[in-house]
Amino acid sequence: MATIPNTFCLPLTPVTAQRRRNQRVLLRRFNGPHQFSISSIQPFRPQFVSCRKLKCSVISSAYITGPDAFVSENDPKFEESDDSLEVVQPIEVISWGFLWKLVSRHKLRLLASVLSLVGCTTCTLTMPLLSGRFFEVLVGTRPERLLDLLSKVGLLYALEPILTIIYVVNMNSIWEKVMSSLRAQIFQRILIQKVDFFDRYKVGELTALLTSDLGSLKNIVSENTSRDRGFRALSEVVGTLSLLFALSPQLAPILGLLMLVVSIIVALYKRSTVNVFKAHGLVQASIADSVTESFSAIRTVRSFSGEKRQMSVFARQVLEYESSGIKLGTFKSFNESVTRVAVYISLMALYCLGGSKVKAGELSLGIVASFIGYTFTLTFAVQGLVNTFGDLRAALAATERINSVLSDAEIDEALAYSLEKDMKQKKVHDETLELYLVNGSNGKKQSTKTRYMSTLKFGGNVRNLAETGDICLEDVDFSYPVRPDVEILRGLNLTLKCGTVTALVGPSGAGKSTVVQLLARFYEPTRGRITVAGEDLRTFDKSEWARVVSIVNQEPVLFSVSVGENIAYALPDEYVSKDDVIKAAKAANAHEFIISMPQGYDTLVGERGGLLSGGQRQRIAIARALLKNAPILILDEVLDDIVIRDGPSALVKGSSEPNSFG
Numbered sequence: 001m002a003t004i005p006n007t008f009c010l011p012l013t014p015v016t017a018q019r020r021r022n023q024r025v026l027l028r029r030f031n032g033p034h035q036f037s038i039s040s041i042q043p044f045r046p047q048f049v050s051c052r053k054l055k056c057s058v059i060s061s062a063y064i065t066g067p068d069a070f071v072s073e074n075d076p077k078f079e080e081s082d083d084s085l086e087v088v089q090p091i092e093v094i095s096w097g098f099l100w101k102l103v104s105r106h107k108l109r110l111l112a113s114v115l116s117l118v119g120c121t122t123c124t125l126t127m128p129l130l131s132g133r134f135f136e137v138l139v140g141t142r143p144e145r146l147l148d149l150l151s152k153v154g155l156l157y158a159l160e161p162i163l164t165i166i167y168v169v170n171m172n173s174i175w176e177k178v179m180s181s182l183r184a185q186i187f188q189r190i191l192i193q194k195v196d197f198f199d200r201y202k203v204g205e206l207t208a209l210l211t212s213d214l215g216s217l218k219n220i221v222s223e224n225t226s227r228d229r230g231f232r233a234l235s236e237v238v239g240t241l242s243l244l245f246a247l248s249p250q251l252a253p254i255l256g257l258l259m260l261v262v263s264i265i266v267a268l269y270k271r272s273t274v275n276v277f278k279a280h281g282l283v284q285a286s287i288a289d290s291v292t293e294s295f296s297a298i299r300t301v302r303s304f305s306g307e308k309r310q311m312s313v314f315a316r317q318v319l320e321y322e323s324s325g326i327k328l329g330t331f332k333s334f335n336e337s338v339t340r341v342a343v344y345i346s347l348m349a350l351y352c353l354g355g356s357k358v359k360a361g362e363l364s365l366g367i368v369a370s371f372i373g374y375t376f377t378l379t380f381a382v383q384g385l386v387n388t389f390g391d392l393r394a395a396l397a398a399t400e401r402i403n404s405v406l407s408d409a410e411i412d413e414a415l416a417y418s419l420e421k422d423m424k425q426k427k428v429h430d431e432t433l434e435l436y437l438v439n440g441s442n443g444k445k446q447s448t449k450t451r452y453m454s455t456l457k458f459g460g461n462v463r464n465l466a467e468t469g470d471i472c473l474e475d476v477d478f479s480y481p482v483r484p485d486v487e488i489l490r491g492l493n494l495t496l497k498c499g500t501v502t503a504l505v506g507p508s509g510a511g512k513s514t515v516v517q518l519l520a521r522f523y524e525p526t527r528g529r530i531t532v533a534g535e536d537l538r539t540f541d542k543s544e545w546a547r548v549v550s551i552v553n554q555e556p557v558l559f560s561v562s563v564g565e566n567i568a569y570a571l572p573d574e575y576v577s578k579d580d581v582i583k584a585a586k587a588a589n590a591h592e593f594i595i596s597m598p599q600g601y602d603t604l605v606g607e608r609g610g611l612l613s614g615g616q617r618q619r620i621a622i623a624r625a626l627l628k629n630a631p632i633l634i635l636d637e638v639l640d641d642i643v644i645r646d647g648p649s650a651l652v653k654g655s656s657e658p659n660s661f662g
């Protein structure tokens with residue numbers, strides 16, 4: 001494993017006597033391969049500055065994710081792209097155009113769906129007509145053989161289910177494929193947001209976008225392919241009305257009126273329940289939120305005996321859910337009975353008017369019987385159609401929610417470009433990623449991307465620079481985007497000398513971890529710049545930069561896979577041999593405890609690594625960082641007794657394992 005030219009420790013707070021002793025150990029031990037320096041950082045007294053200034057400095061269309069790079073000389077690469085620095089309008093994640101683009105990729109299935117829909121509707125609408133004829137044959141007013149008529153009815157009964165299968169299967173397949181692409185696109189879109197986006201939204205809210213909101217969109221087709229819903233209901237309503245006016249212009253208005261009344265009733269029902277539905281949905285979401293919070297913080301709940309409190313919070317929400325559910329039920333029952341009343345009135349009108357016309361010989365018995373059949377067809381179809389409109393409205397609201405969260409949020413352009421570049425150059429060999437390769441509908445965005453991608457410096461350079469050059473923070477100011485009026489860093493100048501270990505010390509909240517986040521480019525300075533070998537970090541492809549920085553965080557997070565897989569995550573796009581994993585674990589002094597676990601490297605670590613101790617988690621995180629073999633290693637509050645061995649170079653923080661350093 002290569003040496004670590006730049007090592008940056010961020011450990012020492014609060015600076016207790018014990019820790020001071022540890023620092024000395026650190027110093028003594030590092031007088032070998034590395035030089036060691038300690039920089040101190042003082043908390044910056046928060047100042048309230050004008051937000052206007054900060055807002056203006058954000059250039060959303062550029063790959064520069066903070067303000068303009070502070071470059072002493074004119075950089076031709078920046079000038080080339082000047083004309084495209086105008087603000088790009090927020091791009092809707094889900095638009096009609098994009099949906100159509102996804103749907104139209106399945107033209108054959110679409111054709112099969114349309115043809116089978118026409119077939120199904122024809123069968124359905126012919127049935128009441130044949131029932132009418134059946135009565136006429138029975139009473140002898142129609143000179144048709146009963147067997148012929150029954151064979152026609154039998155044919156329709158056989159055809160309709162077959163066509164229904166073709167229709168439902170194709171519609172579902174198209175929509176499932178569309179939804180998969182959409183889900184993948186939205187997941188990717190969330191993944192490439194700037195880090196402050198994740199400071200703004202709770203995980204539960206983001207999860208809801210991908211689950212319940214996209215679920216509403218999915219339902220618009222998957223729950224509306226049955227006979228009385230969606231396109232089938234629409235085609236039945238249109239078909240029935242046309243047929244009725246052709247059969248009997250005198251009776252048709254009765255059913256036309258029925259249709260109007262039923263749709264008004266259902267629409268009124270929907271409208272009056274909008275708020276109850278909304279409240280119901282919100283309570284449902286907050287139940288999910290509170291369940292996630294209770295279970296993920298189960299140890300905190302236990303340690304404070306907070307079970308009763310959590311139970312009471314949950315029960316309050318469940319009761320709210322129950323009460324909105326009961327209200328919905330009451331509305332539903334009114335809707336059902338009023339609709340029935342409308343149907344019965346229409347039937348009575350049909351019996352009276354139709355009966356008198358049959359008696360007067362103006363209308364055949366078969367037509368009146370068909371009309372009675374069409375009454376039910378029309379009622380179910382209209383009800384279904386209005387319900388489908390309700391679903392459509394829910395889907396539109398969900399789409400609006402997704403768009404409002406994601407369209408205005410700022411994508412981390414630098415990350416998006418490098419990810420797209422990797423995928424386009426097929427650097428990532430994974431067939432499942434094909435799902436993400438659907439271009440959005442915005443061509444302008446594409447051309448802006450391509451232009452900015454060309455302004456990034458050649459990626460291969462980054463590693464060389466990081467291995468040989470100092471890292472300098474030059475006059476850096478920083479405020480977190482969620483609290484733009486609180487300055488965390490002001491005018492910070494710091495040099496991390498190449499080939500040395502630098503420790504940053506300071507009181508809690510001074511901004512040490514913030515410096516780490518800036519070095520990792522999770523955030524960009526609000527003023528000033530960070531350079532490596534004199535080059536502004538913002539001129540580098542973000543993924544390339546991520547490859548040259550390894551971080552072990554204060555609270556390292558592990559994935560709920562095996563220990564070995566967690567270490568191998570250092571190189572997520574590459575094949576990592578078990579030998580390399582073991583070598584890294586040994587260097588991080590983690591090998592012994594790993595092999596003492598029941599399944600060794602295959603032991604599962606649980607959610608967020610919860611089945612391991614904090615120290616074990618950190619050792620695995622260090623092994624992961626070492627396997628990455630990045631030229632810059634950042635340790636943020638690594639436990640005092642953690643020892644890293646790394647071939648000729650090593651970093652020790654803490655002194656409780658005197659024999660672990662060779």
Ligand SMILES: Nc1ncnc2c1ncn2[C@@H]1O[C@H](COP(=O)(O)OP(=O)(O)OP(=O)(O)O)[C@@H](O)[C@H]1O
Pocket residue numbers: 013199480482483488506507508509510511512513514515554
């Ligand atoms: N994501 C964030 N959004 C807004 N403010 C933040 C965020 N993270 C940290 N802060 C604030 O920034 C300040 C500096 O925090 P930072 O974590 O850098 O301190 P630190 O020196 O590393 O502290 P410690 O030694 O306790 O870890 C604190 O006041 C903190 O509240």
